[in-house]
Amino acid sequence: METVYLITPLVGFVFVLLFIPALRLIAIRINLVDKPNARKVHTTPVPLVGGMGVFFAAMIALLLAVSSWDVLSEFKNMLLGSFILLVMGVIDDKVDLRATLKLVVQLLLAHFVYAQGIKIDSLYGIMGIDELPEMVSYVLTILVITGVVNAFNLMDGIDGLIAGLAIASFLAYSVLAILIDNSGLAIIFLAFAGALVGFLRYNLSKTKKVFMGDAGSLALGYIVVVSAIIILQSGKDTGSMGILIPGVVGILMLPVFDSLRVYRRRIKSGKSPFQADKTHFHHLVLQLGLKHKWASAFIVLIVILIFAVGMLSNSALGITLTLVTLLLMFIIISSILQHNSNMNAWRDKIQAMEKGES
Amino acid sequence: MNQKHKTRLVILATDGISKLSPGFEAAIIPIINELQGSHSINLFLSERINLSSETKASLKSFVKCKSFRSGFLAFIQSSLCLLRGIFKADILLVHGITAAWLFPFIQLLTRKKIILRLHGMEWRNESLSMLTKWYLFWAEKIAIQYSHLDITDNESVQDYTAAHYGYLSRIVETGASELLVSPDPEFIRRQYMLEPGSYAYLELSSKANCKLELVLEAMQQQASLKLVIASSSPIASQLKSRIPTHINLIEAPEQTLNQLKMQAACYLFANASPMTDPMLVQAMMLGIPIAVYGVSYNRAATEQKASYFTSAKELQAFFEHLNLPETKASASILKEIAIKRYTWKTISLKYRNVIMESVHSKKKGQFVPKTAGLQYDKLLSLGLAHLNNPS
Structure with a gap:
């Protein structure tokens, strides 16, 4: 079984290197590209085929890896849901769907997985709370799934970030999946991780660049959050919840809390929470003067650090205190970055004041 | 007591x-x-x-x-x-x-x-x-x-x-203190082979904010004045690599620099530090024409009464207008400002x-009104849109 853990990501990697060049040419021909504008950094249209390439390469790697379909049947709902989001994302990348329509589809898919039994039905002792009433479980599951899917989508702002985050997430999750003896999940994660590494080669390229697109970020976000719920449900009776919970929360913490932080700031300034601006975590990291790929690497390192701290500190602190520690880590890091951003903003204002331009 | x-x-x-x-x-x-x-x-x-x-x-x-x-x-x-x-x-x-x-x-x-x-x-x-x-x-x-x-x-x-x-x-x-020495033309002729009124004087006070290259560019475009760059501290030698060899670069004690300052045709202040520089203040007390780098701090210190430059071209224009009555009048006004404010x-x-x-005094109070944080739409709904806070 161990060989499959090595070969699956390699297969995903190879197939993505085959798929993306072809998809890229098709995308340019049918104008499935991200056009530059004032808010964006790129100056030429970039094909939005990364999500499709990753998904198809990962699926082929999966199908080649498993000895029978039964291994994957447990996860068919998750894979089907992500495929629906992928298709919706491709259409959105092409014609710009209305936000409400996209939200409705996400809510329906969240409801769908809940109906299949994939749900947050317990808080596993966090703040002393265990089993949740059904209505609370339903609302929480829907909120968390749609929230994380959108949070992942919002993180797709600089080269290498969404892929880097997803790779870190899938590798971390594969460790957790192996821990609870769920080899099917582990293979899924490794397939996607391998495909994403191949995608990075194009995402960071100067001449053959492709973007993930909404198709990819929505589908990946969906897989990440639904598989997190599956991991927790699978690990319920294994005695490993002390590691699983901080591990899962540690991976999801940055995208989710960054979105909440940004919404809060926008509401506090009297703006719509969904109004696009440059206040996300990756924008703050760019203000340190890092180039895109190094900023992405930095953010992924922070996520890995939060994950590692979560895994290591639970035995000493217990679940609730560990989660509080992780939250504090995020608050401290984002506060420092925001402080740096404020300093840069005032530097610019002062330069304008010095020239008499205020 | x-x-x-x-x-x-x-x-x-x-x-x-x-x-x-x-x-x-x-x-x-x-x-x-x-x-x-x-x-x-x-x-x-x-x-x-x-x-x-x-x-x-x-x-x-x-x-x-x-x-x-x-x-x-x-x-x-x-x-x-x-x-x-x-x-x-x-x-x-x-x-x-x-x-x-x-x-x-x-x-x-x-x-x-x-x-x-x-x-x-x-x-x-x-x-x-x-x-x-x-x-x-x-x-x-x-x-x-x-x-x-x-x-x-x-x-x-x-x-x-x-x-x-x-x-x-x-x-x-x-x-700053007024210079209480009399000009000694023989001293600068003997020491530096300079005629009084034949040079522009640039004093260095800071490495970081000095617009030295602007001054050098402007000096290259005119032939009527020499340039003397001076400092009483090691700053001059630290900036040596940026200064052409034919420019007079002088590191000397304060008394010597005072003689050079007093007998210059004009004083150039090319720093952009966020403060009022004592060297600028002392120069104002000399009563000679002054060209100042046009950043807001220098404008505030000179009450907008000096000649300002932010480009080599503007500094050249100052040199061309050096002997005009307006320039000399400005020098007198700057001296009055210095005596009024900077003694x-x-x-x-x-x-x-x-x-x-x-x-x-008790705890400091902000002078910003309580409505400052409100968005325009909120002010409008309260009938206070005339306050119209810039966001």
């Missing part, structure tokens, strides 16, 4: 993470002379500054503080000096924001009054590490918020603190007034 009944004033004039500003460095002795009769003065002073034995004798206590290159050690020292000063003070006159982290505790736990003497925007110094800049940016906010009064020497810096923090800084200018007698009185005011 009996020492026992005098208000205890502690002056902290140490080199923090940023060195003491030249303006405050020069102000220490006039402040001591003005206040020694009514205040019991304890002074913590940077080792770079020498005091006469007479001045030291007039102090209640005097502590010489090392000047550290390491920002961390400077931070520790400034903090320790402030902590020591708390026990000796009714009023603390603190230069710079290095130890500002202690201000909230002083306000919370004691009844000491804190007067902050701002030193520009210390966090903008590009030679500092990112961590240091972060600390200073935060410290500036804490310092202004938790001091009872804060002083700056420049209206442009006052505008900045008002815009950023909503508090109004007091203006206490930087002073030590006026400034030390201002310090006295600020220190007296601090005795009765």
Whole structure:
């Protein structure tokens, strides 16, 4: 079984290197590209085929890896849901769907997985709370799934970030999946991780660049959050919840809390929470003067650090205190970055004041 | 007045993470002379500054503080000096924001009054590490918020603190002494082979903000004036690589530089530091035409009455108009401004007034109205859209 853990990501990697060049040419021909504008950094249209390439390469790697379909049947709902989001994302990348329509589809898919039994039905002792009433479980599951899917989508702002985050997430999750003896999940994660590494080669390229697109970020976000719920449900009776919970929360913490932080700031300034601006975590990291790929690497390192701290500190602190520690880590890091951003903003204002331009 | 009944004033004039500003460095002795009769003065002073034995004798206590290159050690020292000063003070006159982290505790736990003497925007110094800049940016906010009064020497810096923090800084200018020597043309002919009135004089006070290349470019385009670049400190030799060899570069004591200054055709001030530079102030007292780099701080210091340049072309135009009556009239006006605002007698009185005011001051209040934070739509719904806050 161990060989499959090595070969699956390699297969995903190879197939993505085959798929993306072809998809890229098709995308340019049918104008499935991200056009530059004032808010964006790129100056030429970039094909939005990364999500499709990753998904198809990962699926082929999966199908080649498993000895029978039964291994994957447990996860068919998750894979089907992500495929629906992928298709919706491709259409959105092409014609710009209305936000409400996209939200409705996400809510329906969240409801769908809940109906299949994939749900947050317990808080596993966090703040002393265990089993949740059904209505609370339903609302929480829907909120968390749609929230994380959108949070992942919002993180797709600089080269290498969404892929880097997803790779870190899938590798971390594969460790957790192996821990609870769920080899099917582990293979899924490794397939996607391998495909994403191949995608990075194009995402960071100067001449053959492709973007993930909404198709990819929505589908990946969906897989990440639904598989997190599956991991927790699978690990319920294994005695490993002390590691699983901080591990899962540690991976999801940055995208989710960054979105909440940004919404809060926008509401506090009297703006719509969904109004696009440059206040996300990756924008703050760019203000340190890092180039895109190094900023992405930095953010992924922070996520890995939060994950590692979560895994290591639970035995000493217990679940609730560990989660509080992780939250504090995020608050401290984002506060420092925001402080740096404020300093840069005032530097610019002062330069304008010095020239008499205020 | 009996020492026992005098208000205890502690002056902290140490080199923090940023060195003491030249303006405050020069102000220490006039402040001591003005206040020694009514205040019991304890002074913590940077080792770079020498005091006469007479001045030291007039102090209640005097502590010489090392000047550290390491920002961390400077931070520790400034903090320790402030902590020591708390026990000796009714009023603390603190230069710079290095130890500002202690201000909230002083306000919370004691009844000491804190007067902050701002030193520009210390966090903008590009030679500092990112961590240091972060600390200073935060410290500036804490310092202004938790001091009872804060002083700056420049209206442009006052505008900045008002815009950023909503508090109004007091203006206490930087002073300079009038040159009380007569011009000696033979001296500069003999020493430097220069004719009085045949050269433009550029004095260097800072490496970081000096627009030296602008001046050099402008000088290349004209042939009527030579350029003399001078400094009484090692700054001149540090900038040697940027200066062509045919330019007169002079590093000399102050008396020599004074002779050169007084007999120049015009004085060039090419610095953009966020403060009122004592060299500029002294130059204003000379009564010769002055061209100043046109940044807001310099404009505020000269009350918009000098000739300003932000490009080589504008400086060339100044050289061309040097002998016009308007240029000479401007020089006289600048001298009047300097005598009115920048003499030590006026400034030390201002310090006295600020220190007296601090005795009765309570927690600082912002001058920003409560409606400032509201968005336009909210103001409209309340029928207050005429207030129309810029967001």
